[in-house]
Amino acid sequence: MKTVREVQESMADLLERAGALTRFAGRLLWITPTGFLRPRLLAQQVYNAGALSLGIIMISGLFVGMVMGLQGHDLLARIGSEESLGTGAALTLLKELGPVVTALLFAGRAGTALASEIGLMRATDQLSAMEIMAVDPMKRVVLPRFLGGVISMPLLTGIFVMVSIFGVQLIGVQYFGIDRGQFWSEMRSYVEPADVREGLIKGLVFGVACSMIAVFEGYNAEPTAEGVGRATTRTVVVSAVATLVLDYIVTALLL
Amino acid sequence: MRKNRAIDVSTGLFVLLGVAAIVFLVTQISNREFSSQKRGYTVSAQFENVGGLKVGAPVKMAGVTIGRVEDIGYDMALFKAVVTMGIDVRYDQIPVDSDASIYTAGLLGGQYVGIEPGGSEEYLKNGDQIEFVQNAIVLENLISKYLFGQAIKESPPGQAPASGGAAAAPESPAPTGKQ
Numbered sequence: 001m002k003t004v005r006e007v008q009e010s011m012a013d014l015l016e017r018a019g020a021l022t023r024f025a026g027r028l029l030w031i032t033p034t035g036f037l038r039p040r041l042l043a044q045q046v047y048n049a050g051a052l053s054l055g056i057i058m059i060s061g062l063f064v065g066m067v068m069g070l071q072g073h074d075l076l077a078r079i080g081s082e083e084s085l086g087t088g089a090a091l092t093l094l095k096e097l098g099p100v101v102t103a104l105l106f107a108g109r110a111g112t113a114l115a116s117e118i119g120l121m122r123a124t125d126q127l128s129a130m131e132i133m134a135v136d137p138m139k140r141v142v143l144p145r146f147l148g149g150v151i152s153m154p155l156l157t158g159i160f161v162m163v164s165i166f167g168v169q170l171i172g173v174q175y176f177g178i179d180r181g182q183f184w185s186e187m188r189s190y191v192e193p194a195d196v197r198e199g200l201i202k203g204l205v206f207g208v209a210c211s212m213i214a215v216f217e218g219y220n221a222e223p224t225a226e227g228v229g230r231a232t233t234r235t236v237v238v239s240a241v242a243t244l245v246l247d248y249i250v251t252a253l254l255l
Numbered sequence: 256m257r258k259n260r261a262i263d264v265s266t267g268l269f270v271l272l273g274v275a276a277i278v279f280l281v282t283q284i285s286n287r288e289f290s291s292q293k294r295g296y297t298v299s300a301q302f303e304n305v306g307g308l309k310v311g312a313p314v315k316m317a318g319v320t321i322g323r324v325e326d327i328g329y330d331m332a333l334f335k336a337v338v339t340m341g342i343d344v345r346y347d348q349i350p351v352d353s354d355a356s357i358y359t360a361g362l363l364g365g366q367y368v369g370i371e372p373g374g375s376e377e378y379l380k381n382g383d384q385i386e387f388v389q390n391a392i393v394l395e396n397l398i399s400k401y402l403f404g405q406a407i408k409e410s411p412p413g414q415a416p417a418s419g420g421a422a423a424a425p426e427s428p429a430p431t432g433k434q
Contacts, residue, residue, distance in 0.1 A: 047262050051269035090284055155273025162276040165284065191285040200277065 024216050027138065028146055035143040045148025049110040049211070053156060056109050057102060061160040064101060065167020068092065072168070073176050082178050086187035089168040094191065094199040098161035100247055103206035106153060107239035111214035114145050115235040118218030119228035127219075142219055146211045153207025154200050161199060198254050205250055210239045295344045296381035297325060300355040300368075301335040306391025307366050308357055314340045314368045321346040324368060340368060342379075350375040354387030366391060 035042060068089045076082045118141060121127050127137045172178045214235045221231035305327060314322040322342035330337050342349070352373030359366050370385070379385070 043263060043266050046270065047266040050273070051265045054269055054272070094280065094284070152269075152273075155270060155276070158273050158276035158280060162279055187284060193281055193285045196277075196280045196285055199280075 020220065021212075021216050024219070025212055028143065028212065028215070031139055031143060032147070034139060035147045038144065041140075041144040042147055042151075045144045046151050047148075048113065049106075049145070049148040050152030050155060052113075053106060053109045053152065054159070056105055057156050057160050058163050060101065060105055061163035062167045064097065064160075065089070065093070065164030065169075066171050068097075068164070069168040069171025069175070073172060073178075082172075082176065083182040083186055085168065085172045085178060086165075086183040087190045089172075090165055090187045090191050091195060093161045093164045093168075094195045095202075096247070096251075098164065098199050099157050099202035099206055100243060102153065102157045102160045102203065103210055103243040104240055106149070106156060106207070107210045107214070107236055107243070110149060110152070111210050111235045111239050112232045114149065114211070114214040115218035115221070116228055116232045118142065118145070118215060119221035119231045122219065122221050123223040123225070123228055125223075137219075142215045146215050149211030149214065150204070150207045153210070154203040157199060157203030201254065202247065202250050205246055206243050209242045209246055213239050213242060295322065295341050296347070296379075297339055297341050298349075298379050298381075298383050298385055299337055299339045300385040300388050301330065301333060301337055302355075302357065302388050302390050303335060304390045304393060305336045305338060305366075306357055306359075306393050308338065308368070308391060309366070312367050314342065314370065316346070316349070316370045316372065321370075338368065347378065349379045351377045351379055351383065352387065353379070353385060354389065355385045356389035357391035359392065 069085065072085045072089050073082060076085055076088070118127075121137075121141065127141065130137045130140060169183065173180050173183055217231040217235045217238070221227045308324060308327060310324055310327055312324045313320040314324060322340050324338060325341045326337075326339040328337045328339070329335075338355075349370065350373040352375040354371050354373065356369050356371070357366055358369045373387075
């Protein structure tokens with residue numbers, strides 16, 4: 001009998017969290033315009049979420065691109081059309097791999113940092129202290145971090161895709177000796193501006209989702225060391241699942 | 256103060272790099288040329304069959320892309336497909352008696368419109384129509400013609416070997432060679 005109650009309770013818990021997230025998201029989006037009134041805070045958070053993620057994004061992008069070069073060349077060599085490597089890789093990267101991998105890395109690098117930072121502020125009563133001083137922590141702490149993430153994600157996606165295509169080119173042209181002109185012109189003739197747009201829209205959607213989840217988990221963390229740890233873990237897990245589910249939805253909408 | 260400055264500089268660098276990456280993707284990776292056909296003129300051609308031709312397909316002369324297919328419509332009066340092509344303004348000396356054909360790039364590649372120049376002194380203007388056309392080669396038709404041709408050849412001896420093999424094929428599978 002106990003297990004039934006446990007299941008019931010965890011279901012109620014899940015619903016409660018979903019409701020809380022919705023309310024939190026609504027509030028955050030409502031005050032979003034005021035975030036741009038404090039550009040200095042915003043720039044600081046773009047630095048935290050974006051500039052500090054640059055290294056991991058570029059290195060991962062280079063290697064993702066190089067692996068795509070190897071695998072793509074192997075596949076296309078079997079069919080006998082190696083020069084399509086650029087097209088295939090560019091489309092895959094722009095439409096799928098770029099935004100998704102960037103979002104997963106972003107959740108791991110920036111999302112966890114956001115969640116643990118805000119969670120620790122909660123645990124050390126800094127947020128309550130702000131409230132006492134009549135400073136709204138949603139505006140002062142949460143909103144700039146959220147917006148910083150939202151602004152950073154599309155930019156990171158663009159950088160990731162650019163570096164990856166460079167990696168593909170490195171393997172395809174320099175290593176396997178595909179003709180450089182053919183590689184680029186094939187890519188250029190099949191990739192449409194709409195494909196770039198799709199990638200950037202995805203980057204933006206994932207950026208909103210991952211940043212929202214990170215600040216929500218941090219803001220609502222249990223004010224203990226354990227609670228902050230759990231919030232950080234949950235940020236990564238929920239962000240990853242949300243990214244993949246949203247990816248399906250956005251793809252279905254845009255195709 | 257110094258730390259603030261370093262942060263500002265790297266934030267600026269990051270944003271610039273991101274924007275540069277996006278600009279690179281839009282301009283270098285994807286094909287924007289001809290996509291916004293502002294400066295140019297349009298000509299049309301009527302085909303019996305456009306096959307798999309799509310809007311945005313290239314229009315080529317001597318293998319050089321001179322424009323894009325802008326619209327494919329169907330004329331109910333003529334029972335023909337009307338293909339409207341936007342031609343770049345640089346290529347404004349196409350003789351009026353040129354002929355347009357629909358070709359396939361490679362065996363299974365995308366289809367495009369090829370224009371063979373004629374000998375006239377007059378040139379095509381905006382809104383003109385190309386009179387001489389050659390339709391798309393529909394692979395299925397070729398195959399069915401070939402298959403039916405074979406079938407007719409292999410039909411019992413004594414009957415006339417279907418005249419001109421291919422021509423008789425689609426409507427009349429049973430050889431009706433002699434009445």
